[in-house]
Amino acid sequence: MFENIDLSNNKRPSDPRFGSGPSLVPVEFMEKLLATGQDLLGTSHRKAPIKNLVKEVQDGLSKYFSLPDDYKVVLGNGGATFLFDMIGLGMVKKKSAHFTCGEFSEKWFKAHNKVPWIEAEQISVPYGKGIDGKNIADADMVCVTLNETSTGVQISKLPEVDNDTILAVDATSGGGQIPCDLSKTDLFFFSPQKVFASEGGLFVAIMSPKAYNRALEMAAGDRYFPVIMSWKLAINNSDKNQTYNTPAIASIFFLNEQIKLMNSVGYEKACEMAEEKAQLIYSWAAEKKYLSCYVEEEKYRSRSVATINVDESFPVTPLIDWLAEKKIAYGIDGYRKLGKNQFRIALFHNIKYDDLNKLLNIISQAIEAN
Numbered sequence: 001m002f003e004n005i006d007l008s009n010n011k012r013p014s015d016p017r018f019g020s021g022p023s024l025v026p027v028e029f030m031e032k033l034l035a036t037g038q039d040l041l042g043t044s045h046r047k048a049p050i051k052n053l054v055k056e057v058q059d060g061l062s063k064y065f066s067l068p069d070d071y072k073v074v075l076g077n078g079g080a081t082f083l084f085d086m087i088g089l090g091m092v093k094k095k096s097a098h099f100t101c102g103e104f105s106e107k108w109f110k111a112h113n114k115v116p117w118i119e120a121e122q123i124s125v126p127y128g129k130g131i132d133g134k135n136i137a138d139a140d141m142v143c144v145t146l147n148e149t150s151t152g153v154q155i156s157k158l159p160e161v162d163n164d165t166i167l168a169v170d171a172t173s174g175g176g177q178i179p180c181d182l183s184k185t186d187l188f189f190f191s192p193q194k195v196f197a198s199e200g201g202l203f204v205a206i207m208s209p210k211a212y213n214r215a216l217e218m219a220a221g222d223r224y225f226p227v228i229m230s231w232k233l234a235i236n237n238s239d240k241n242q243t244y245n246t247p248a249i250a251s252i253f254f255l256n257e258q259i260k261l262m263n264s265v266g267y268e269k270a271c272e273m274a275e276e277k278a279q280l281i282y283s284w285a286a287e288k289k290y291l292s293c294y295v296e297e298e299k300y301r302s303r304s305v306a307t308i309n310v311d312e313s314f315p316v317t318p319l320i321d322w323l324a325e326k327k328i329a330y331g332i333d334g335y336r337k338l339g340k341n342q343f344r345i346a347l348f349h350n351i352k353y354d355d356l357n358k359l360l361n362i363i364s365q366a367i368e369a370n
């Protein structure tokens with residue numbers, strides 16, 4: 001079906017990992033890890049080599065995001081999904097308000113909604129639409145998702161919330177390359193297997209004094225939460241450059257390498273690089289009559305994960321399978337539960353503009369030849 005497409009070396013992307021997460025971990029990072037030999041993996045996370053690594057991550061993120069001095073970078077096990085519960089149990093006093101536009105923002109709402117002693121309100125838009133969030137008078141936490149990975153929707157601005165309300169941002173798939181003033185957020189959290197090119201299983205929670213004081217105040221109260229979800233333990237251990245329980249050292253290592261790489265260009269430039277890739281893919285979709293952007297409103301189109309609809313006359317699945325088989329692109333199908341005839345292509349920092357361009361050329365040739 002696609003046998004006439006030119007896949008010679010200068011026409012194919014240098015790396016097939018265009019999936020929306022886990023993302024492209026540079027092979028050089030793996031080589032660097034290998035070079036640490038007997039010094040890191042298999043050593044205690046309570047001793048200097050790993051604690052220094054954690055400190056580098058914390059300092060590197062503070063620098064990258066220009067964090068105010070009194071913010072804390074808290075690391076722990078479990079990833080963003082784990083945090084959904086940990087936040088609902090340990091940081092919401094009475095009510096959280098959730099602005100949802102897809103699968104992950106809904107998951108977060110559902111996690112809070114299951115906690116019997118708090119209320120959770122959902123304010124939603126249909127999939128493919130964007131929502132920015134706003135203060136909700138009786139909520140003590142407002143929850144927004146920087147980039148909804150399932151639909152390729154990003155928020156266009158941060159909501160302003162009351163002084164005693166926590167603004168919590170799930171930044172899992174956009175944090176680091178979508179512009180965001182973290183000094184205006186209270187809890188900015190992510191799993192590092194997207195823009196930050198690490199492995200899953202870890203969470204990073206960047207907390208303002210309002211957020212950690214809330215968490216510590218609630219920890220001192222009599223509410224029940226599982227010990228593994230203790231904010232107090234997570235915060236106290238992070239203050240000592242540790243995680244509460246044993247982490248995957250390789251994940252912290254990769255995360256640190258990526259932070260160093262991103263600090264070498266800076267946050268502003270990294271956002272510009274993401275913007276360039278977004279312009280490339282969205283203008284490609286606008287040019288081709290058989291393509292369209294799933295997210296109609298431009299300001300909500302993600303600079304991190306692009307969703308592109310394809311005319312129903314060309315079913316995408318055989319092409320997606322062929323691209324994977326030929327090692328051109330892995331995992332570029334739409335989010336499984338959306339069920340759209342769609343490509344979902346990551347624009348994560350390590351994906352090169354030139355590689356994206358090559359992939360788009362191969363896709364258009366394949367569609368046009370059939």
Ligand SMILES: Cc1ncc(COP(=O)(O)O)c(C=O)c1O
Pocket residue numbers: 021078079080081082104105145147148149150170171172173191200201
């Ligand atoms: C926006 C968003 N939030 C949360 C998650 C869940 O992250 P994890 O699988 O690390 O728990 C994901 C995963 O893709 C995500 O994209």
